[in-house]
Amino acid sequence: RQAFGKDGSGTFFSEALIMCLNGMGASRRAGKKTWRVDAASLSHGLLAVMQLIAERENLPLSCECRVQKPVSLHFPALGKVLVRVNCQIDEMKHESNITLTQGNMVKNSPPGEPRPWIESAISGDATISVKYAHFPDERIDDSLIPPVYDLELPL
Structure with a gap:
């Protein structure tokens, strides 16, 4: 697959990945205050964020993320x-x-x-x-x- 982005900046996938690691791919367990990005929530977040970036840019963007294991990757300050x-x-x-x-x-x-x-x-x-x-x-x-x-x- 080819990666797309605006001239002079990163790819749309890298934009989505950073957004997800900064909290858009985060989840919080019931009764807990800590937000965490795990492989499963990151996968879910990337698919959703890429879909909106594709709509915003009016491009046929897609990504494939099949990871579903709840392995912790990052703990953002906020969701x-x-x-x-x-x-x-x-x-x-x-x-x-x-x-x-x-x-x-x-x-x-x-x-x-x-x-x-x-x-x-x-x-x-x-x-x-x-x-x-x-x-x-x-x-x-x-x-x-x-x-x-x-x-x-x-x-």
Whole structure:
């Protein structure tokens, strides 16, 4: 297989691998506070993150990860999530103003930016607000869990 990347930077696979090792490929056992990346969670994370990178770049990217053993590889400080927000109706895509809020952290994608919106966030509780000019606004309060949180609107 050929590895692809943007000119002057690493491959998309290396981007996904770093994102997963930094927390998007992490899991946490019930009742535990420690995040860990093991071979199984890394495999799951790589597949999910590569799928969103392929969508973001509009390229037919893929990867194959068959490792399922829970061998610990890394202990990131935080679990991270790749958030994907998309509007199924074209008119909604063009006028959607998307805001992701977690505590004091606010990320925004104003109308006219590419959809789906793909953004990284920290695992945990979050609010995703979507405001429209001609459609009812939406607010989703949910827990973000690695590797990917996928939201298709309208609900």
